[in-house]
Amino acid sequence: YIITDILRWAVTDGLSSNARVSGIEVASKTGTTNYDEATITAHKLSSSAINDSWIIAYTQSYSLAIWYGYDTISNVNYNTAGANKTLIKAVVKAVFTEKGETFTIPDSVVKVSVEKDSDPVALPSDSTPSSQIITAWFKKGSEPTTISSKYNSLANVSNLKGTYNSSTNKTTLTWDYTISSSLQTYLTNNAATV
Secondary structure, rough: HHHHHHHHHHOOOOOHHHHOOOOOOOEEEEEEEEEEEEHHHHHOOOOOEEEEEEEEEEEOOOOEEEEEOOOOOOOOOOEEEEOOOHHHHHHHHHOOOOOOOOOOOOOEEEEEEOOOOOOOOOEEEOOOOOHHHHEEEEEEEOOOOOOOOOOOOOOOOOOEEEEEEOOEEEEEEEEEOOOOHHHHHHHOOOOOOO
């Protein structure tokens, strides 16, 4: 399901947008093979020529694979990126007709809010901006448990006092402070003491 969700994104927002059909959840992966420089030169092909173009697309009920290419290479029979868009759109619309059908999320997969670009993946803290929180799928039991400390901030101190000891030539500062619950959790999880 996690791979399907990624390939679903490829249809809604990525390179497989030609497999999009209104009202139907579609997952898809595209692929191409390139000519080597010797073949391009020998057949006087455009520098943008590609050999094969594929798309594999599927729904909850059907799957299809389309190969687009030429059996014989010539300077008029070759693909370029995106040359198969019209064919793919026509085939996908003809085959995928089960309106409203969605992919079933298995019980073994959970959706979790995480902090964007955290590495390793971490849960957002109380201080994480909402623009930096995304959702991700995990196999149940493998979801992150560590809270990110990237956006943690210390509260302003209060009751700041300083005392100077002239015999030791040292100044001692004391203050009161409060830490956020996410920072407290972070410190606790990392065996630190407050």
